[in-house]
Amino acid sequence: MQHYPSIQALRVLTCFARTASVEETADELFLTRSAVTYQLRLLERSLNFPLMQRTGTRIGLSAEGLAYAHDVRQALNTISGSAQRYANRSVSGTLIICSTPGFAGGWLCSRIAKFNETHPDVKIILQTQTLLENVANEDVDAFITFGNGHWPEMNVSHLVDIRISPVCSPVFLHQYGMFKDPKDLSGVPLLNILGDETDWEIWLTAAGVDPFLARRGMTFHDGNLCFNAAVYSQGVALGDHFTCRAALESGLLVMPFELLLRGRRSYYLVASPAKAELPTVEAFSSWIKAEILASNADDGAA
Known part of the structure; x- marks a missing residue:
């Protein structure tokens, strides 16, 4: 008969893999610290590979343990999603x-x-x-x-x-040269979203640049048009890093300055x-x- 690990032990494993802390895992799962370490040891004894690695008094997951925790997390998400799909049919x-x-x-x-x-x-x-x-x-x-x-x-x-900062395409950055200072924005087109011009003024002021620059450039009626213009190298937009994240991760857009401000x-x-x-x-x-x-x-x- 096939042996299945304890669901409680698997929950402890996935939480510990994420927090890397016995204390945080215990607090999150409402367990004692000794219960967390007991569940990890119990799970390790049921496996045919080393789950944990120990350095002095500290414990962490081995490379095999991290990979196993990833697989377990995906499996638990599949189980949860399956139950939710049937429950949500109502x-x-x-x-x-x-x-x-x-x-x-x-x-x-x-x-x-x-x-x-x-x-x-x-x-x-x-x-x-x-x-x-x-x-x-x-x-x-x-x-x-x-x-x-x-x-x-x-x-x-x-x-x-949201957090805001200027964004532009890599092609645009190559065309105009690497910006060394926010004041370099005075020589390039700025892209605005209708109604959001104040955000540019706030960012420029925080960067030590004359906010009057925000009145230059082009204004678009919606965010998609503005960011498409940025992707197609038409200027520099003020990016909302929540909705721009995919474009930044894929390299369609880059962030030439490190200054990030909380949006108003x-x-x-x-x-x-x-x-x-x-x-x-x-x-x-x-x-x-x-x-x-x-x-x-x-x-x-x-």
């Missing part, structure tokens, strides 16, 4: 989401199929609008919008804060109190918050 109907173009194009569209996988009976319709803080369309079930979080008489859920606005999920209670909206709200959390965790690990 949620059905049409869900109309209206998002800012930058969030939809830069982040949501690359992940929306995951929602469909876990909620196969929900038909999702994704729209975009350029008036970022408008939540007045009664035909929309929920809005992904950008602002200060103040929408009276609406159900508002914070999704993610954030992304929110907004719905009327009545629509916030719809099973489809509740399912989407839970999914997108978990997906953003996982996305930020991956970014931190990277």
